[in-house]
Amino acid sequence: MAPTAQVRTYTVKGGLLDEWVRRWREEIVPLRLEFGFSLGGAWIDRERHHFIWEISYDGPETFAERNRQYWDSPKREAMALDPKDHLVSTETREVTRVY
Numbered sequence: 001m002a003p004t005a006q007v008r009t010y011t012v013k014g015g016l017l018d019e020w021v022r023r024w025r026e027e028i029v030p031l032r033l034e035f036g037f038s039l040g041g042a043w044i045d046r047e048r049h050h051f052i053w054e055i056s057y058d059g060p061e062t063f064a065e066r067n068r069q070y071w072d073s074p075k076r077e078a079m080a081l082d083p084k085d086h087l088v089s090t091e092t093r094e095v096t097r098v099y
Helices: 017-034 063-072 074-078
Strands: 004-012 037-045 050-057 087-095
Touching: 004 017, 017 037, 017 050, 017 074, 050 063, 063 074
Parallel strands: none
Antiparallel strands: 004 050, 004 087, 037 050
């Protein structure tokens, strides 16, 4: 069975795109990797203030269970990074890799 993968598109508040990308790289990425997630890439669309990234998980728990563990972890809480402070909206799509 293929790992669960998601493509996430975030609309970032005006003027905060570079800050969001920096914090995502420095704080979120290392912790996501520590929790066994794989990141397929990340892109920005400056014109639309979009941050788009791919995340997948192929482990003993479901994606949802592992994601909940990530969000409930003391390390995630210690980030003091509330997405609502940076993001206007989020869209998550579960996708299946065909190539």
